[in-house]
Amino acid sequence: MLDELLATWIDRQRWFGGKGRPIDALSIDSDVELAPGLRHLIVAVWQEGSRDRYQVLLGERHSLPDRLAHALIGTVGDVHLYDAVHDSERTDWLLDGMARGEDRSGLRMRHVPGAAIDTEPRSMVLSAEQSNTSLVYGDAYICKLFRRLIPGVNPELEIVNALAARNAPHIAQPYGWIETDLDGTGTTLAFMQEYLSTANDGWDLALASVRDLYASLPEIPASEVGGDFAAESMRLGAATARVHRELAAAFPTDVIETHEVKRMAEGFRRRLGRAVAEVPALRPHVPGIEHACHQVELLTNEVPVQRVHGDYHLGQVMRTTTDWVVLDFEGEPGQPLAERRALSSPLRDVAGMLRSFDYAARHLLAGHSEADDLEPRAQEWADRNRAAFLDGYAEGGGVINRGDAVLLRAFELSKAVYEVVYEARNRPTWLPIPLAAFRPR
Known part of the structure; x- marks a missing residue:
């Protein structure tokens, strides 16, 4: 009975990774009583021949308060079973x-x-x-x-x-x-x-700056708008470089030799081919992306690699009263653990943040009645903050030489290719945001 209730409930949870596919079977691998009315479950879910395991805190109450009604999993006899993470009296x-x-x-x-x-x-x-x-x-x-x-x-x-x-x-x-x-x-x-209770989310701060820019007169440059974000972008760049230096000191480092760099470029091309097959709007930009991949193949220097953040963007950083703090070092949750722990170029993180600036500049334009008129302002904001971030990264000790710039551009475009597929699947009105990445800079 509990298996059936969990199978129905888990498919509706935001964190469930198997949405859109039928659940073939569900079993409870582990069931530990933590306290009266509280159990820790590890649940195995089988879909299309593969198994994923999930963690559930199961609460039990004979009378369920209204504040927990949204967390109800089901009822067995006179016992209400619910997701106990929402119960402050149990956690x-x-x-x-x-x-x-x-x-x-x-x-x-x-x-x-x-x-x-x-x-x-x-x-x-x-x-x-x-x-x-x-x-x-x-x-x-x-x-x-x-x-x-x-x-x-x-x-x-x-x-x-x-x-x-x-x-x-x-x-x-x-x-x-x-x-x-x-x-x-x-x-x-x-x-x-x-818990950084008084800190501000980097994405929210960037959006506030963009809103100020859009609300200002067209003839006022971004550098003179009251919510100019460039100084913060520069500080964030310096903080990012410091985090990269600390990661290089705390964990092993290595280099990727020339033949491995070429293999990396081939990986970019394979992802591009799959993306174009799914999203034809990407096809006109293929020559430019192919050119960026070819430039990577021409590199003759070794590429330093180390532990990196792996999923770096404005939503992963917080501004405290003194400086920037970086959060969520788990990497991309959907990727295998070995890939998330693998050494990579720190330019991958830099590219992720640069893409985030483009998103911050443009996402408010989706469905906006004046989107065409505001597009140049969006580009101005993105360019200004991208440059400030890179200046801060250099000031903080991050090195981006000519060869690094080639690799950085390829990382950026590869990230944008991923974003094109994601937006086409989930938010089609946002598709112009990543497509703008392929314009000449």
């Missing part, structure tokens, strides 16, 4: 377990050595999460529950703990984590960090 076990370093039926709850965890704050679920679920405890902690479980240590736990051990700046301090064994491998279930 104190996370803080208690990490504070005590408790082990329970294969669940290992740990805290950073020397970290003192206050167990008093109550939790609240952040609504913005998609692939995971984050709980905020007062104004002190944010705990991310990794819903889809992949055997192995999550890169976010690995990277942030390593950087914190070096007293690196530009990160939110770690406090604790929860792990278990999947397929004989230690696997991260949750990670808790400092």
Whole structure:
């Protein structure tokens, strides 16, 4: 009965990765009682011959308060079963377990050595999460529950703990984590960090600047608009370079030799071919993208690689009262763990942020009645902030020489190709945003 309820419920959750495909079977691999009325489940979902596993906190109540009605999974007899991450009266076990370093039926709850965890704050679920679920405890902690479980240590736990051990700046301090064994491998279930309660999201700050620009008179240059963002973009570039330097110091580094660089260019081409087949609007831009790939193939220098963020954009950074902080080092959640932990060029992160500036400049134009008139202003804002970010990156010690610029352009275009496919599938009115990336700069 519980299996059937979970199968119906899980298909409706934002974090479920198998939407659009029928669920062939669902089973409960692990069921641990954490406290009266609270169980920790690891659920296996089978679809089209493949298995994914998910983490569920199952609450049990004979009477379900109205505040939890939206979290109901189903009813068995007179017991209401619900998603207990939404129940602040149950989620104190996370803080208690990490504070005590408790082990329970294969669940290992740990805290950073020397970290003192206050167990008093109550939790609240952040609504913005998609692939995971984050709980905020007062104004002190944010705990991310990794819903889809992949055997192995999550890169976010690995990277942030390593950087914190070096007293690196530009990160939110770690406090604790929860792990278990999947397929004989230690696997991260949750990670808790400092909650930046007074910080501002980078994407929101950038959009405020763009709105100011669009509302200003056309003859006023972006540099003179009240919400000019370029100084912040420059600081963000310097912070990004510092994070890259710290990652290179905390983890092994390597170089990609010339033949491997050529293989990278071939990978760009394969993705381009698949994208063009799906989105014909990309076809007129193929010659320019092919030219960028060819320029990469002509490179004769080795390319340094290291651990990187892997999914870097304005939504992954926060502006505190003193500086920028980088969040979410887990990489692209949909990619295999080995790929997310693999060494890569730091220019991949730089390209991701440059694409984010283009998105910030243009996404407000989707469906806008004056989009054509505002397009030059969008380009002006994007160019100004891209340049400021790159200046800050150089000032912070990031190196972009002529060969790097070639590779950076290829990373950018490859990212834009991915965005074209994504927008065509999910937000067709946004398709002009990534298509604008292929114009000559």
